[in-house]
Amino acid sequence: YTNQFSQPITQIANLSNTIQSTIASAERIFEILDAKEMTNDFKNLPKNIKNPKSLLSFDHVKFGYSDNLLIKDYSLKVDKGQMIAIVGPTGAGKTTIINLLERFYDVKDGSIRYKGFDTRTLTRPEARSHFAMVLQETWLFTGTVFDNIKYGNEQATEDQVVSAAKEAYADGFIRQLSKGYQTILNESASNISQGQRQLLTIARAFLADPEILILDEATSSVDTRTEILIQRAMEKLQSSRTSFVVAHRLSTIQNGDNIVVMNHGSIVETGTHEELLDANGFYADLYNSQFSNGAI
Template identity: 65%
Template sequence: MSQSQKQSAKRPGGFGGGRGHGGPPGMGVPAEKAKDFKGTLRRLITYMRPFRLQIGSVVLMAVLSTVFAILSPRVMGDATTILFEGIMGKMNGIPGAAIDFDAIGRIILTLLGLYLLSALFSYFQQYLMVDVSQKTVYNLRKQVNDKLSRLPLKYYDARTHGEILSRVTNDMDNISSTLQQSMTQLISSVLTIIGVIVMMLSISPLMTLIAVLTIPLSIVAITSIAKRSQRQFVRQQKELGMLNGHVEEMYTGHKVVKVFGREQKSLQQFDEINERLYDAGWKAQFISGVIMPIMSFIGNIGYVLVAVVGGILVLKGKIKIGDIQAFIQYTRQLSQPISQTANIANIIQSTVASSERVFEVLDEAEEIPDPAHPVKIEEPQGEVSFNHVRFGYQDQAILIEDMNIHASKGQTIAIVGPTGAGKTTLINLLMRFYELNGGSITIDGVDITEMSRGNLRSLFGMVLQDTWLFNGTIRDNIAYGREGATEEEIIQAAMTAHADHFIRTLPDGYDTILNEEASNISQGQKQLLTIARAVLADPAILILDEATSSVDTRTEIYIQKAMNELMKGRTSFVIAHRLSTIKDADLILVMNHGSVIEQGTHEELLAQGGFYADLYNSQFSKGGFDLEVG
């Protein structure tokens, strides 16, 4: 299975859904389970404690709304009894017998009042709960956002962006919707079940026993069917993920598919997966669709038994005919909240699992706090020193043993070496994205651990191989380099970066909107914009990481000119694979396996005839080169 297929298989939804149309919502889909249900639920409840008064009001409103709703069938039954007794009196020729329409009118007005009050209290219940849920999730989301800003870079390196986004968006939305809707439904459903059973007992304990006996039968039937449907839904989601992954791969790589003539093979694979998806989906929908007919069948059995027994009791004069009508309504009212409660229990289980994923983010180890009284370099010169630096991404696997580097003000330091040599690691340490295992790094004689991270990183400007531009105007993207920059400064930065000309050739110039992928301009133009942004920031130290590796030779010349302008008077660290671009560097560091194995100027390193000389000569010869040798 490809990576995209694996990712797609994990997705909770897709174009096929995953929920049967024939059964109650959520009945067919197994909920994700939390590792520590009780502990996570208690922790989630602590976020709602500041709103205890409002939650108490919600419960009170739910009680009142439910009470008024439950009283209605009994009151309506009284109207039926009055109507029935009046008609029977007339039919039996009882003197003075008549239908008491005044009493029926009063009952109708009472019913209208009960329905109105029930709806009113239900509205206020929902209104208060929305406020509580949104404030709770607002506080939780704010904590997560603050936490993400305090997490070290290794947390992001160890997880995909999609996973992190899922926790702060999908999981958070799941919590929000459950608190807002499912909690009020759960309260109302439980109160309705209790209230209805009490009212049924007040009418006839015998009929209540008959009605309640059908509930376990319904639960057993639903559970057995749901287990069978769950297996098919799991299979459906797996096949759906496979199909999504296949479609994604075929569309993103459609040129390769056509070049190798694999269209028929692709269609055959699609048909095979689609056939399996159809089979799983059909079975899942059919099995879950049986739930409602079975529930109706069992409910109708209870209805018949209640009607027969109720009729006998009426004939014996033990209950009134209006009570049978009320009781049948209560029987109907009882089945819905039971189904809702079972469904909500499933949803709550999923929500607690989402909460657990969010709390895992909040419990992650944070960056070491900034010092209480950080040192601030007011006029940075850009002198950088690595003193006996020792570092490993894991304590038991040290990558850098003893690194010593010194860069004077205005020097250009080039860093070369094979993949995995530690070039980017060196930059990460310099910007304190990772903490050292030993030694120190100083800027202008100040240990970077004595500075706040914000102040430290403000000293640097970065131009990376992977350009980062956001959805907005070109002006805004350049202005991102320095807050409060004027129009003249933005244009001057673009001119320095040799970007002004191509910007003015665009239809809207500096007001051109870049799309989310910034795919409406070329790769080289993107890089020129990132250089313009770095120029505007006017940093003391520059970091250039493979800035020209993904562009053509002509564009590389423009970018190189722009970078030369940017590097004037600044200390620069340049990571490069194209060694021709760093021949003029003041100092070249050759790295391999986390260590600086050679250092010097281009001429000095060539004269040594060592690792750098082999690496340089390999780029201008037909022969290969083993980058790990040396």
């Protein structure tokens, strides 16, 4: 009798938990559905510049996720072929710069210009079409290896896909898979290693042939030997392109044309490696802490 009495009470308690979880999930879903569409309806935008000297520029940019500004009156000129490194401790706001470039967020004041055009005058797909990203966390979908690489350029031919894989040093391991380029990757791509997944995303960037390249510690998941090969390929890829490199290991960005140093969400220093070391500021402290006692 005790079991018969307690069983429906337990079922009601479990059902109550399910209902509460459903209500919370529904609120989040409807919050997204009710969110306002992102538009390009901006007023009083600065005029476009004809024949600009720089490929990309930050003009007195101000930005903050709330009323508190993280970036205050920041300006930067980026010429074609330059490498801009973004460094700082975890949570410093390095990704914020990338979010502004890709228009995941729009600036509060000032402007980001691409070839003289305020990026807010471009649609988001137009603005993002000039970029290719290789992130620290790989992103592959269920499908063949060939399709995952071709996602970088839907118009690419089979020869171009294979060529991109060779440039990224991915062709060798792909041909060793059971069905080569037609091997099906599962949902999490767990049937290949983390390093191999990273090589596929790098091959995708080669195929996209972007004007501006964004690298977020792209070689962190590959072994030392593969990293050396990828660094060589990246140098070739970056040689004719503008690139933004989010770096944690400062040894990889010493040759950068400009280094943007961030801390607590704000840009604290800008300059070349030598200039920042001579300034003996926050960057110098970061650099010395990584290389103290001979540790890299």
